[in-house]
Amino acid sequence: MVATTVSTGEGWSSRSAFILAAVGAAVGLGNIWRFPTLAGESGGGAFVIVYIACVFLLGLPLVLSEIFIGRVGQTDAVGSIRRVAAQSQASPGWSVFGAIGALAAFLIVAFYSVVAGWVLYYVSVMGMDLVQAIVEGDPLRGALAGESREQIQQRLGDMFANPLLLIVVHLLFMGLTFYIVARGVSSGIEKAATYLMPLFFFLLVGLVIYGAIEGDIGDAVAFLFTPDWSKLTPQVMNSALGQALFSLSLGVAGLITYGSYIKEGSGLGPTAGLIAIADTTVALLAGLMIFPIVFAVGLDPAAGPTLVFQTLPFAFQTMPGGALFGFLFFLLILVAAVTSSISLLEVPTAYGIGERGWTRPKSAAIFGGGAFLIGIACLLGYNVWADVRPLGFWSLFAETDILDTVDGFTGKVMLPVGALLTSIFIGWKADENLLRTTTGLSPWAFGLWRFLLAWLCPLAVAIILVTGLFPSIL
């Protein structure tokens, strides 16, 4: 290991480029697939309100903490934490949470790419259907005309049963992620965000309007915003908290890494606020896009993880313009997934550059290649390795397949541990002057920020960690 940390030396071309890339990292499958799934399963309004509270009371202070560490450190997560620790007379050992974060990001991108591969497959299915609709002279017909509901649902099962197909779409998605990351910060990641984020917002707004016109927006609003407090169980609170961390990409050092490419200026508070607001707005808009469509055709909002892949294609079949909007819907998810997966791969890639002295293409190839192989194990868990239970000795994961084990272990263990250590480090250890001058917060905002980090965040995150690991307590 190289003892001294080299600065990766790259940077964003402007503050708004950083914000766009950071919002792109936050907005992903978590907003469009996981949030509506959880909200649907957890009864809607009560979950949504707790989620919003978690984002602003716990997530936002952590977003600012991560950006602060990167901004001061100017290098990969491990080196950046080490630098902040040195300037705060704290132990360099704190950098361990940078390493945990880089490892978590590496594992997450492995299965994230597999799921994004499914989305890619659906983009191609819906795209071919749209082409056929155009050829038939009826471009505004419903999606997948002539298929029965069973056939539409069966498509997901058929895809899972086909390892070669899953490997191809996973390879395509991981290859794209690698390509963008290998090109570097300004000509790869920033450029991708500059093109893809406006496209994303355009598609999102278009689909929300479509849902409002063709779907049942009244029922969707009532479902998402009317709290039924009797539904607020400890499990629901726990999943709202976990979702807030996942959606803001916290605990995996992603924002430390992106923050390290901010070259000058302070005033990080409003930037952090903007990221949290944008991410939450997108999650809510995704709910307002999906549920009107689900309710319009009388489908079950609590369908779970298959909501997006089985329930919605059927809904698009019965709606005018469904072929076109169904295609745009999956394209939207794909775009969101790309800007998140590049942020995930960037964390270990920066580590390889900063701590190991590798070139960027080499580092991206090593971690992208490794994640591709782990992803293959994940997708084989849907067919030839369906009986494999990697952590079967552990009662929590006794019944869990490979992909869900990687997802569960990173989400329930690594991410909260990363977030917990971040809050303790910034809440208790980091030098107060350094924090004040770099963040540029007003005195009261600074006091509140530090208080939340020192007390509320560690407590709340410790609760997610313990109850996540020992669910029988709840």
Ligand code: PFF
């Ligand atoms: N925030 C992303 C999403 O909501 O899909 C997921 C994610 C991306 C988690 C990047 C962690 C991360 F570092």
